[in-house]
Amino acid sequence: MEKKEDTIQLSEEQMYDMAELFKIFADSTRIKILVALIRSERCVGEIADALTISQPAVSYQLRILKQSKLVRSRREGKQIWYALADDHVKTIIQMAKEHLEE
Amino acid sequence: MEKKEDTIQLSEEQMYDMAELFKIFADSTRIKILVALIRSERCVGEIADALTISQPAVSYQLRILKQSKLVRSRREGKQIWYALADDHVKTIIQMAKEHLEE
DNA sequence: TAAACACATAAATAACTATTTATATTATAT
DNA sequence: ATATAATATAAATAGTTATTTATGTGTTTA
Numbered sequence: 001m002e003k004k005e006d007t008i009q010l011s012e013e014q015m016y017d018m019a020e021l022f023k024i025f026a027d028s029t030r031i032k033i034l035v036a037l038i039r040s041e042r043c044v045g046e047i048a049d050a051l052t053i054s055q056p057a058v059s060y061q062l063r064i065l066k067q068s069k070l071v072r073s074r075r076e077g078k079q080i081w082y083a084l085a086d087d088h089v090k091t092i093i094q095m096a097k098e099h100l101e102e
Numbered sequence: 103m104e105k106k107e108d109t110i111q112l113s114e115e116q117m118y119d120m121a122e123l124f125k126i127f128a129d130s131t132r133i134k135i136l137v138a139l140i141r142s143e144r145c146v147g148e149i150a151d152a153l154t155i156s157q158p159a160v161s162y163q164l165r166i167l168k169q170s171k172l173v174r175s176r177r178e179g180k181q182i183w184y185a186l187a188d189d190h191v192k193t194i195i196q197m198a199k200e201h202l203e204e
Numbered sequence: 205t206a207a208a209c210a211c212a213t214a215a216a217t218a219a220c221t222a223t224t225t226a227t228a229t230t231a232t233a234t
Numbered sequence: 235a236t237a238t239a240a241t242a243t244a245a246a247t248a249g250t251t252a253t254t255t256a257t258g259t260g261t262t263t264a
Contacts, residue, residue, distance in 0.1 A: 092201070
């Protein structure tokens with residue numbers, strides 16, 4: 001039976017970056033947006049309507065999520081469609097859900 | 103081969119609670135404290151010295167961590183010893199580390 | 205080309221939060 | 235009892251951030 005390491009090595013910078021990563025998830029509006037995007041790609045208006053958040057507020061948060069490379073976007077005519085950048089977001093949210101359910 | 107569910111069901115309240123949980127990890131001082139506690143139980147002064155953070159700042163953050171049930175404490179004479187409440191913290195930090203390393 | 209639509213951006217504001225400085229509490233030692 | 239040590243708490247401050255309101259940008263349609 002392999003034992004888990006009981007220490008985790010992290011540099012000062014890594015700990016700082018880690019906090020920055022958690023900050024992105026530390027807002028319920030962003031969580032709602034991310035959860036909505038787990039199901040499917042969505043455009044800005046859809047998100048605003050579905051979550052009853054103002055359009056500028058949604059755009060503001062989408063920008064943050066995009067800068068953090070958690071979502072990507074593509075333009076299609078007048079609309080801009082947003083989707084999760086990869087599977088990490090889903091994994092992290094799933095983990096957090098399991099933690100909260102205990 | 104079992105397929106993962108491609109949706110995650112979360113109530114409004116769960117998403118709010120999730121954001122609150124991430125907020126606790128969204129501060130580099132708290133991350134540093136938690137990482138220090140992965141190795142071993144520590145008293146306030148030790149933490150302050152090791153991380154070069156003022157004693158009141160450490161106490162303030164420990165209080166938040168305790169209220170969030172991420173750490174527990176016990177008094178031993180004049181000192182108060184803090185430790186991680188369970189294995190969850192370590193798991194979450196390990197996950198975040200792996201995410202950042204990609 | 206003008207109007208309408210979808211989205212982004214800017215400025216202002218309000219709310220929250222971490223740190224510092226100072227002081228209070230609790231426990232030990234003299 | 236008093237002094238000292240370890241930690242907690244309070245008040246003040248400064249920095250950050252999400253939302254609103256207003257406006258700008260890019261795209262389609264009439």
